[in-house]
Structures are given as structure tokens and as C-alpha cells.
Amino acid sequence: MEKEYILSVLAHNNAGVLQRISGLFSRRCYNIKSIVATQTADPEYSEIHIVVQGDDRIARQVNKQVSKLVDVEEVTLLQQESCVVREHLLLKVNRTLGNSEKLVEIANVFHAGILSVTPTSMVLELTGAPAELDSFTELFQPYGILKVLRTGTMAMEK
Amino acid sequence: MILTGSEIIMECLLEQKVDTVFGYPGGAVLNIYDALYRYSGKIRHIETSHEQSAAHAADGYARASGKTGVCIATSGPGATNLVTGIATAYMDSIPMVAITGNVNLNLLGLDSFQEVDITGITMPVTKHNFIVKDVRQLADTLRKAFQIAQEGRKGPVLVDIPKDITAQKCEFTPLTELPAPKELHFPSEQSFARALELIEKSERPFLYTGGGVVSSGAANQLCALAEKMDAPVASSLMSQGAFDQRSPRYMGMLGMHGTKTAALALKHCDLFLAVGTRFSDRVTCNADLFGTHFPIIQIDIDPAEFDKNVSVDVRLRGDAKQILTRLLELVPKVNHSDWMHDVYAWKENYPLVQRARAGVTPQQVLEELDKLTDSTAIITTEVGQHQMWAAQFYTFRTPRQFITSGGLGTMGFGLGGAIGAQLACPQRRVVNVAGDGSFHMNCAELSTLSKYNIPVIELIFNNTVLGMVRQWQKLFYENRFSQTDLEKKTNYEMLANAFGVQALTIREQEDIVPVLRKALSIEGPVLINCLIDKDINVLPMVPAGASVEDPILSI
Numbered sequence: 001m002e003k004e005y006i007l008s009v010l011a012h013n014n015a016g017v018l019q020r021i022s023g024l025f026s027r028r029c030y031n032i033k034s035i036v037a038t039q040t041a042d043p044e045y046s047e048i049h050i051v052v053q054g055d056d057r058i059a060r061q062v063n064k065q066v067s068k069l070v071d072v073e074e075v076t077l078l079q080q081e082s083c084v085v086r087e088h089l090l091l092k093v094n095r096t097l098g099n100s101e102k103l104v105e106i107a108n109v110f111h112a113g114i115l116s117v118t119p120t121s122m123v124l125e126l127t128g129a130p131a132e133l134d135s136f137t138e139l140f141q142p143y144g145i146l147k148v149l150r151t152g153t154m155a156m157e158k
Numbered sequence: 159m160i161l162t163g164s165e166i167i168m169e170c171l172l173e174q175k176v177d178t179v180f181g182y183p184g185g186a187v188l189n190i191y192d193a194l195y196r197y198s199g200k201i202r203h204i205e206t207s208h209e210q211s212a213a214h215a216a217d218g219y220a221r222a223s224g225k226t227g228v229c230i231a232t233s234g235p236g237a238t239n240l241v242t243g244i245a246t247a248y249m250d251s252i253p254m255v256a257i258t259g260n261v262n263l264n265l266l267g268l269d270s271f272q273e274v275d276i277t278g279i280t281m282p283v284t285k286h287n288f289i290v291k292d293v294r295q296l297a298d299t300l301r302k303a304f305q306i307a308q309e310g311r312k313g314p315v316l317v318d319i320p321k322d323i324t325a326q327k328c329e330f331t332p333l334t335e336l337p338a339p340k341e342l343h344f345p346s347e348q349s350f351a352r353a354l355e356l357i358e359k360s361e362r363p364f365l366y367t368g369g370g371v372v373s374s375g376a377a378n379q380l381c382a383l384a385e386k387m388d389a390p391v392a393s394s395l396m397s398q399g400a401f402d403q404r405s406p407r408y409m410g411m412l413g414m415h416g417t418k419t420a421a422l423a424l425k426h427c428d429l430f431l432a433v434g435t436r437f438s439d440r441v442t443c444n445a446d447l448f449g450t451h452f453p454i455i456q457i458d459i460d461p462a463e464f465d466k467n468v469s470v471d472v473r474l475r476g477d478a479k480q481i482l483t484r485l486l487e488l489v490p491k492v493n494h495s496d497w498m499h500d501v502y503a504w505k506e507n508y509p510l511v512q513r514a515r516a517g518v519t520p521q522q523v524l525e526e527l528d529k530l531t532d533s534t535a536i537i538t539t540e541v542g543q544h545q546m547w548a549a550q551f552y553t554f555r556t557p558r559q560f561i562t563s564g565g566l567g568t569m570g571f572g573l574g575g576a577i578g579a580q581l582a583c584p585q586r587r588v589v590n591v592a593g594d595g596s597f598h599m600n601c602a603e604l605s606t607l608s609k610y611n612i613p614v615i616e617l618i619f620n621n622t623v624l625g626m627v628r629q630w631q632k633l634f635y636e637n638r639f640s641q642t643d644l645e646k647k648t649n650y651e652m653l654a655n656a657f658g659v660q661a662l663t664i665r666e667q668e669d670i671v672p673v674l675r676k677a678l679s680i681e682g683p684v685l686i687n688c689l690i691d692k693d694i695n696v697l698p699m700v701p702a703g704a705s706v707e708d709p710i711l712s713i
Contacts, residue, residue, distance in 0.1 A: 015289075020281055027282050057465060064462035070286040070306060 004033060005059040006078040006085070006155045009048040012071045013039060020069055021048060030054065030062050034087075034152025045073065051153045083155040088125070089133045090115075094144030095122045106139050121146055163293045163324040164193035167257065170300040171201060173333050176228050178202045178219065178581055180212040184232020185272060186259030189324035204581065204610060206574065207602040209236050213243020214574025214600075215581075217252050221561045222536060222579035222586075224375070226253040226307050233260045234272030237318070238279065242568060245283040247314040249565025250396060251369060253307040254314035255300075256280075262322045263291060276318050285313035293326040301333070309340055311460040312373055342459065345474045345481060353455050353472045354488050360429035362497045363389040366412060369396030369564070370434015370458060370478045372557040377401065379482035380433060386486065387431075388494040390501040392420040394435050396564040399554030404533070409501060410510070413441040414700045415546045418508035418709060421698070423501055425707040430454045434478045437467040438565065447705040457481050508711075510550050514691050518667055520544065520619050523688055524551035526670050527589065527617070530678060535587040536561060536579050540572040540596030543625035546696040548591040570599030576614045577606055587615075587678065594620040595644060601653065607683035608658030615677050616659070616685040618650060621692040629695050633713060634702070654685035664688040 011017045018037055025032050033051040040047050052062055059077060067075045093103060095117065103122055107114055112126040126136055130153060137148060161169065167190060171179065179201060183191045194203050206212040209231040216227030227247075231240050237258040247254045261270045277287045286306050288299050296319070303315040357363065365384050371377060377400050384391050384407055391401045392412040401408055410417030412424065424430070430452050435441070442448040445467055454470040456463070457478055464473040474481050512521035524547060527535070533553040538561040539545040545562055554560050561579055563571040576590035597618050607614055624642040631639050654661035660680060662673045664687070677684045698709035 016277065016281075019278070023281050061462065061466060064464075068460070068462060 002053060002055055005052045005054070005062075006080065006083070006153060007050045007052055007062060007066065008076045008078050008155065009050065009066055009072055010040070010074040011046050011048060011069070012073065013044055013046045014071050017046060017071045018048070020071060021050070021066060024065055024069065025050070025062075028061075028065060030058060036152040036154055049152065049154050078155050078157065080155070083157050085129055085153060085155045086127055087130050087133055087153050088127045088151045089136065090149040091124045091126070091137060091140060092146040092148075093122050093124065093140045094146055095120055099143050103140070103143060106136075110136050112136065159330055160327050161330040162189065162193070162327050163296050163319065164189040166293070166296050166328075166330050167300065167319070167324070168193050168197045168201060169330060169332065170297055171228065173301070173336070174226065174304045176201065176226070178204065179228040179230055180204045180206060180215040180219070180578065181230030182206060182209045182212055182232070182236060184236045184259065186233035186261060186321045187230060187236075187324070189321065190230060190257070190259065190319075204577065204606070206577070206606050208600060209239035210243050210570065211574030211577070211600050211603045211606070213240045213254070213256065214246065214568075214571050215578035216254050216256070217243060217247045217571075218538060218561055218575030218578025219582045220247070220252050220254055220578070221575070222558055223582035224373075224558065225582070226255055226304055227578060228255050228257070230257045231259075232272065233258060233276075233321075234274045236272075237274055237276040241280060241283065242570075243574070244280055244314045244316065246563050246566045246568045246571055248283045248285070250563065251312050251373060252314065253312040255303050255307055256314060256316040258316060258318045259324065260289070260318050260320045263320045266320065276316065280316050283314070284316050287316040287318065289318040289320075290323055291320070293323050293328045296323060297330060305337070310342065342477045342480065344476045349472060349474055350484060350488060353474060353485070356429055356453050356455060356472060357387065357431070357489055361494060362427045363387050363429040363431060363494070364423055364427035364452075365389045365391045366430060366432045366435060367391065367393045367397040367400040368433060368435020369394065371397050371400040372434075374434065374459070374478040375557070376433070376479035376482050377557045379479055379486060381405075382486055383482055383489065386489050386491050388492055388498060389431075390423055390498065392416065392423070394438075394441060394564070395549055395562060397434070397557070398549055398560035400557045402555050403553045404555060406502065406505075407498070409505065411549060413706060414443055415550070415696050415698065416700075416706070416709065417510060418698055418711060419501065419504040421707050421709050422504045422508075426500065428452050431457075432470075433457045433482065434459070436463045439467070441706065442468060443700045443706040444703055447707075512547075512694060512697075514694050516691070518664055518670065518688060518690050519694060520547040520688075520690060521551050522667065523617070523619075523664065523670055523674070524548060524591075526674055528552050530671075530674050531587055531589075535559075535589050536583060538562065538572045538576040538579055538588065538590045540590070540592045540599070541567045541569045542593045542596055543621075543629065543694075543696045544591050544593040544596075544619040546626075547619070569596040572596065573600050573603040573614075573616065576616075577603065577612055580612050580614050588613075589615040589617055592616060592618045593625060594618055594622060594646065594648075595624045598646065598648070602657075604654060604657035604659045604683070604685065611682050613681060614683050616654075616683070617688060618686065619688050619690050620650065621690045621694070622646070623692045625692065625694075626696065628692070629713070632695075650685065650687040659683045659685050661685045661687065
């Protein structure tokens with residue numbers, strides 16, 4: 001059954017390490033839904049979170065293939081139930097005199113931040129679970145979304 | 159001691175007991191070649207005509223000897239010319255270290271003359287690669303490269319070294335001894351118990367060898383297990399000779415051009431024990447139809463090979479030799495005489511045969527070569543029909559005797575591979591079996607044979623066509639022979655002579671034995687132009703999409 005898996009990859013922070021990992025995904029035809037890479041508290045290492053779409057067999061294959069990379073220290077297939085899962089979203093929406101109040105209302109429901117307001121646009125930010133960001137985006141759809149930016153998924157075991 | 163980067167490279171090669179390297183000089187490796195000049199008493203450098211063949215030669219050297227092959231090329235085109243050779247080694251898990259020069263550090267990234275991002279280019283076809291940007295890290299990087307090439311599932315590693323690094327000096331501390339190899343994974347007792355349960359239950363076991371049996375040196379253990387389990391054995395293309403083909407248990411290859419016997423045994427077996435093999439599409443043919451009616455035990459050093467192409471029932475992860483040794487302790491001696499009787503009957507009923515309207519067949523030539531060399535020659539090949547014929551009709555007795563590009567299927571591999579194999583094994587007879595198509599890819603290496611007087615026999619099955627592709631056109635493209643009638647005007651004998659290589663010709667059946675005898679008596683390289691009919695096919699053959707259990711025997 002197709003679903004999404006979150007892979008946490010601990011890798012040596014060597015030049016080209018991200019290319020090695022992403023190159024492996026493309027040549028083996030695995031789908032990356034999102035990827036986030038950050039240096040860890042120890043600057044020798046990077047932690048890379050990859051959301052992969054596929055079935056159980058693909059997830060196991062990805063895990064084993066990534067584990068073989070010389071620069072990769074550890075690969076963990078994160079169980080979403082035992083993790084906090086977060087993404088960050090920036091959204092610019094069309095603002096008019098008529099819709100301004102509505103926009104603020106939706107933002108408040110989600111406890112989203114309002115980062116900028118101009119006569120014609122409003123930029124909002126929201127951090128949350130991917131599904132929450134999906135519905136947030138959907139609610140602004142009727143007002144005219146000018147731009148959406150989303151980070152990839154980060155997950156941390158509880 | 160204070161050494162230059164180039165001297166450090168030489169010292170690191172010597173640490174790894176490297177005495178032969180293959181390569182081609184150029185601007186970015188001038189310093190390295192200057193050091194090679196001074197180390198020429200300790201390291202022999204073989205200069206090929208093209209970097210691609212240097213990589214194939216390093217690969218052939220590794221396949222014949224089990225040691226890590228080393229090749230050197232300059233930056234830019236020198237480095238990119240290695241890529242096919244590196245990819246060939248990667249697909250067949252052959253240990254190799256490729257050293258490339260690059261432009262000076264301050265010229266990197268500026269599209270400088272002969273600059274190319276070779277680490278970027280070779281990422282998908284190396285186990286790992288490095289660019290050395292600090293001379294103080296050069297020695298440890300090279301040591302790491304050799305370690306990675308040899309450990310676990312073997313493979314090629316590339317080390318890219320900017321020119322100024324090869325000139326800079328730094329303190330070099332020699333290794334007093336090579337570090338002990340990393341301990342390999344060994345399966346749990348539960349895994350062995352599950353394997354044993356399947357083995358004990360089986361009445362019709364099928365043993366299958368892959369290249370892993372060769373690279374782990376597990377041929378003796380495999381042979382002992384076949385005896386103990388009273389099982390027939392088939393070998394992949396990569397493991398020809400891993401099981402002695404003179405044994406009555408040997409069924410031939412399994413796969414697209416495997417034997418009918420192996421196909422029938424697969425159809426009737428009740429257990430498939432696969433050792434060091436990755437279920438390539440050329441073996442499974444239609445993977446969906448493979449192994450649906452028998453359990454599979456897979457032994458492999460690379461866990462990513464489990465369930466990659468075919469789902470298996472028991473996974474034994476680790477070194478084939480260690481695992482087979484343990485299995486030999488656990489498996490009871492049994493008798494499957496009914497099953498073996500079936501196998502012997504199939505072998506009797508379905509021998510490999512080759513039909514030609516008239517004249518010389520590759521089968522005859524290879525069988526005569528087999529006799530005259532007492533099945534002990536090292537056979538290298540190019541890729542195509544001749545490659546399959548060589549695998550089918552020569553009798554391989556020992557591992558590392560058949561050297562071929564199995565995974566990548568690289569036309570042009572064989573002659574370079576033969577050069578490497580002959581230098582690794584100077585006492586052995588090395589024959590490169592080629593087709594006329596493949597021969598033209600890297601035929602300039604004949605000059606390498608004559609320059610170093612490397613006594614390789616280049617045996618060309620000359621059918622004037624690109625036979626394997628043509629065979630597919632015959633079967634699936636209604637005889638539209640698009641670009642496969644080569645119609646080359648090459649005079650092979652004159653070409654060989656021009657390169658300083660003697661040439662002989664096989665035209666008629668009566669020529670076969672005398673020409674082979676003559677070639678074997680010549681103390682130097684020799685080319686045999688063996689003229690054959692263009693309509694001889696490779697059979698059996700499993701058509702695309704069909705089950706490997708159902709090969710066709712005629713076209």
C-alpha cells in the first residue's frame with residue numbers, strides 16, 4: 001500500500017553528501033516528497049529528513065540503499081505515531097478591503113502569525129503538522145493565493 | 159619523512175602491495191608520472207591506447223587475481239574516458255581504485271582547460287569517491303579508498319587529486335601494517351535454523367551460484383555443499399567456473415541463454431538456494447513468474463539485494479564462504495538420487511548444440527580450444543553472441559577463469575580485460591573471445607599487446623554482423639536488420655600486422671585445430687580471424703516477457 005515514510009539520515013557533513021543521497025533516490029526511482037537537511041549540534045554531522053512515497057518494500061529498499069553510502073552513519077525509519085512532525089509554511093494571499101477581516105479570522109483560528117500587511121496582500125506564517133497546513137492553505141484558496149512556500153517535514157521522536 | 163603528493167601516492171600504492179597500474183599520462187598527472195618514472199623499479203605502469211582500456215585492464219587484473227586493480231588518468235577527457243570502465247567494475251562488484259588528476263585547486267570550478275567534475279560524474283558508478291583538497295589528507299584518503307574497494311561487497315572507488323596537491327610536500331608516516339579487515343555480518347542462529355528447516359524438507363533442491371561465490375573464495379565450500387545436499391548446480395554468467403563444470407551435477411547457466419536442463423530443474427525444484435547473486439533481469443527474465451512455486455534461500459553480503467528483484471524466504475546476510483562453512487556443519491548428508499536422475503536425463507536429452515548451414519561454428523572452435531588448453535585457459539570476452547557462446551561451450555573448472563562484463567554488458571571490455579588478466583597471471587593462457595563488432599570498439603589495444611609482448615590470443619568470431627542485436631531483430635522486428643549488417647572493409651590480418659600482432663585465419667572446419675595449435679605455440683600476441691555464418695543464433699533463449707522456465711530451442 002502506498003503511503004508516506006519519514007527517513008532520518010545521519011550523515012558525515014562532507015562536501016557532496018546531499019548530492020550522494022538525492023542522486024541515489026533519483027537513479028533508483030524513489031520519490032522524494034520533501035527533504036530537509038541541517039547541521040547537527042555536532043558540526044561533523046548533518047541530519048537529513050526525507051519523506052518518501054511508496055510501499056513497505058520500497059521503504060525497506062530505500063533504507064538499505066541509503067545505509068550503504070559511505071558517508072551515511074545511521075538511517076532510521078521514523079514511526080510517525082511516536083514522533084512530533086512539523087512543517088513551516090509562508091503564505092501570501094490577495095488582500096482587499098472586503099476580505100481583510102476574513103483573512104485575519106482564519107489566521108486566528110489556526111493561531112497563524114501575520115508577518116506583513118500591504119493594501120493588496122498579506123503574508124502569513126504557520127508551523128504545524130502537514131495536514132494542518134494543507135487545510136490552512138485550502139481555506140485561503142477562495143481569496144486568491146499569490147504564493148506558498150513550505151519547508152519539508154521535520155520529525156523528532158518523543 | 160617529507161614527501162610530495164605524488165611520492166605519497168606511490169608509497170600508498172606500495173603499502174597496498176600494488177605492483178602494476180594501468181593508465182595514460184596527461185597534463186594534470188605530470189607530477190604523478192614523474193614519480194612513476196622514479197618508482198619504475200617497484201611499480202610497473204602499463205600504458206594503454208585509451209583510458210577506457212586502462213580501466214578495463216585494471217578490472218581484468220582484479221578479476222583474475224582477486225586483488226584491487228589500479229588505473230590512472232589525467233583530468234577532463236582522461237577521467238571521463240575511465241567512466242565506462244568504472245561503471246563496468248561497479249555493476250560486477252569488482253575492486254578497483256581509479257586515480258584521476260584534476261586542475262589546480264584555484265582553477266577548480268572555473269571551466270578550466272581539461273577540467274571536469276569527475277566525482278560528480280562518477281557518483282552513481284562508484285562505491286564512493288573522493289576529491290583531495292589538502293595534501294595532508296592524501297595518504298589516509300588513498301588508504302580509505304583501497305579499504306572501501308575491498309570490504310563487504312567490493313567495487314570501484316575514485317580518488318580525484320588536483321595537480322598542485324601532487325606537487326605539495328608534507329610529512330608522510332608509513333603504515334607498519336595494513337589494518338585488519340572489518341568483521342563482516344554473520345547471520346543469527348535463527349536464520350540458519352530456518353534455512354536448515356527448508357533444506358531438510360527439500361527433496362529437489364537447486365543450488366545456484368553467483369559472482370559472490372567467486373569474490374568470497376567460496377568455491378570449495380559450495381562444491382562440498384552440493385555433495386552433501388546431493389543437489390544439481392547452475393551458475394550465473396558472473397560465476398562461470400565457481401563450480402567445476404566437469405562435474406555431472408553441473409547444469410549450465412540459468413537465465414536468458416541458460417540451458418534447458420537448468421530451466422527444467424527450476425520448474426521442478428522444491429527449493430532454490432542462491433549464493434552471492436542478485437537475481438538480475440537476465441537471470442529471472444520475467445521476475446513476476448520467478449520463484450512462485452518454491453521457497454528461496456538467499457546468501458548475500460549486501461542486505462539491499464534481499465527482496466530487491468525477487469522476494470525471498472530466508473535471508474542469510476554475510477560472507478558466502480563463512481556462511482557456507484557454517485551450513486556445511488549443520489546440513490545432514492542426504493541422498494536425492496531420483497532428483498539427480500531426472501537432472502542427468504535432462505542433460506542427456508537437451509545438450510547444447512549449435513547448427514550452421516555449413517562451415518565453421520563457434521561451438522566447434524570453442525570446444526577444440528577447450529581440449530587444446532585442457533580447460534585451463536582464462537577466457538575474457540567482449541559482449542554479444544560470442545560472449546554467450548564462450549560461456550556455453552568452454553568448460554570452466556575454476557573461479558576467476560571467465561572474465562566478462564556481466565552487469566553493464568560493455569562491448570569493448572574484453573581486450574583491455576585480457577591485458578589485465580594476462581599481467582595478473584603471466585603463467586596462464588589468456589584468450590579474449592570477441593565478435594567483429596566489439597573488436598572494432600577498442601581494437602587499438604592490439605598495439606598494447608605488441609608493445610609489451612603480452613601473449614593474449616584475440617579470437618574474433620567474425621560474422622560480419624552485430625549478431626546479438628540482429629538475432630533480436632530476427633525474432634522481434636521481422637528481419638528488419640537496421641544497422642546490424644556491419645559490412646566493414648577491415649582486413650583483420652593486415653590490421654593486426656600493422657599493430658605488430660601476428661594473425662591467423664580460420665575459414666574452413668579443417669583450419670580449426672591447426673590454427674588453434676599454431677596460435678597456442680606462438681610466444682606473443684596473436685589474432686585469429688575466425689569466419690562464421692551470420693545466421694548462427696545463441697540458443698536456448700528466453701523471449702522477452704516469458705518465464706525463464708520456458709526457453710525456446712530454435713529460431
